[in-house]
Amino acid sequence: MSQQADAITQQVGLFLNPVAQRRVDFQASCGKQFGRLFLAEDAEQAAHILSQQQIDLLVIDLEHFDRSLDLETVGALVRQRNGAPVLLVCAFSTAGWLVELMASGPLDYVIGPVRADELNQRLASLASVAASGADELRRLLAMGSHVQQAVQGGDDQRALAVRICAALCAWPGVVHAAMFEASAGELALSAEHSPSGLDLERILASTDSLSQSSVRHVFPGLLAAFTGELALLDAPEKAGDPQLAQALLGIGAGMAIGVPILATGPGAPLGAISLLFARAHVFTSDELATLSDLAQLAAFGLRLDEMSRDAEQLVARLTGLATTDALTGVANRRRGEELLEQEVKRARRYRAPLALIAYDIDHFKDINDRYGHPCGDAALRIVGETTQAALRASDLLARSGGDQFQIVAAHTNAIDALKMAEKIRVAIAGTAFPGCDRLTISLAVAQLGDQESADSLMLRVSAALARAKRAGRNCVELAMR
Incomplete structure (x- = not known):
């Protein structure tokens, strides 16, 4: 040997x-x-x-x-x-x-x-074989020089996109470079360049819009633009689409990479950079970081005149996705449901217990009718504060609607969740509520079952809560499987 x-x-x-x-x-x-x-x-x-x-x-x-x-x-x-x-x-x-x-x-x-x-x-x-970084360094230096010259060539956005694509083609092995731009939910090919005159029409095969292209879920450039994730296809057949593989190989492309052009904050991707290589290439971290930087430079150059509109859309998106309930200061229903889904996945993966506690205020409608909605709002805030004080740092309290709340308790079994629920019930019953009588709450507890979904868990705990009310309220009911 x-x-x-x-x-x-x-x-x-x-x-x-x-x-x-x-x-x-x-x-x-x-x-x-x-x-x-x-x-x-x-x-x-x-x-x-x-x-x-x-x-x-x-x-x-x-x-x-x-x-x-x-x-x-x-x-x-x-x-x-x-x-x-x-x-x-x-x-x-x-x-x-x-x-x-x-x-x-x-x-x-x-x-x-x-x-x-x-x-x-x-x-x-x-x-x-030990990897050598010398060739990589020379490639990155040459790439940086080409792109710098492209950016300095003028301020016309369309011309800038073409120049950046041409600069990307200076990378050894690249046979085609393109840039996709997203706008108003649609995706457009804003620029492309190929030393041998290749174009993407045969691959994209879309007469209407790129969002309807038959290869939008497998061609890396489109995939990156739609998902905001780097997509790397180092062998055409790996996409699982024989027609795409044949089209790529037919134009001399043995590898394709899509690099997303991301917004500066949360939001949909602004587009993507697409590179086709003649042969497979293993990227280093510095090369991928350089591509990411180039994608952000492209975003700045191509979308400068739309920054104001993007900022307004971002504010609206953040407002719509706010995770805090404005009245009580606890998590809102959306955040509670999202976290429950995440914790269900985590509990399954690590075989850890997970409990859900749900409760609402007994006869809350009577409180609003007798003392007025301002008093009812104050009661909701105090209930939220009192409950939060009784929880652990790992528990999440969310207002699920009206006078209803739920607690996602990770790494908690049914017995411990019952103890937690009883502690909260006693704390609420012993709390003074200015402007109205003392309040009580009815609670239900459920432990996640094997292979059970978040929806099923919530249905079980809702049924148990109904039983707690029928039993006379101001009590804790355990959900049955």
Whole structure:
């Protein structure tokens, strides 16, 4: 056996994916690349193995991970490596992981779906070849120079887009560069450039609008513009669209990347930069960061005259999506439902208990009728404040409507939730409410069942709350499964 092959088979690996079958498949197809291979089902287990073992290569298969829940823990693993080799397996449509995880440390990646022989080849190359940054540095310096010259060429927005596309084509291997711009819910091709005269008409195949293009969900440039996520297709066939693959290969494109042009705050993407390469290329973190910077420069150059309108739309969007109830200061119904959905996903993934507590004020209509709505509003505020004071930092209180409230209690089982509900009931009953009689509340408690949805959980707790009222109010009822 050669020294190179021996080095490969002696390396110690760690493979992370939450699905058991994915771990079994990786061990069966790639286990020969390692002298010893550890398998982990979650980031916590992987972190423990890394702290106990000398791992030569960490392989993270992002399939079935939830970015909203797992980004921080996966990023912590990359940081824990302190520059040691990390390989990400990432779907082309969710390549936005790459940008954020590369901020945690150096890593390599492969775009899925990936064949076993391709993955084995990449693993072998990581074990035997050290990456060199010299060529990358020269490419980035040349790219920066070309783009700087393009931006200095004048202030006409259309011409600026064309010049930026031409500058992007100076990157070795690029056969076509384009820029998409979003406006009023529609997407338009604002500029394109190709050293060999290629155009996108055959690929986009849309006579009406790009939003209706048959490849809008698989062509990286369009996908990035619609989703706001980096999309990277390093082999045309991986898109799962034979016609797209044939069209790309027919114009000499072996790889496509879409880089979103994002707004400065929350909101829909402003468009995307699209690059077609003759052959597959593995991007470094500096290259991806450069592309992201260029996308933001494009946003500034192309949309300067629309900044005022975008700002107004952003304010309206933020107002409509406000998460706080104006009267009580607690979370509003929208925020409560969003958090419940997130916690249901988290509870399933980590097999942790989750409880939902719902309550409303007993005879609240009588309070409004007898003492007036200002008194009723004050009572709602005091109920919210009293409840908040009884909760833990990890609990979320939301006003779900009228005199109704709900509490999302993470890592809480039914027994503990019953204790919490009783504590709140006693606190409300013992609180003075200026301008009206003392108040009581009726409560219901439900623990999330296996594979139960957020909607089902809320229905169960609502039924239990109705039983609490029929039982005479000022009590706590446990929801039945």
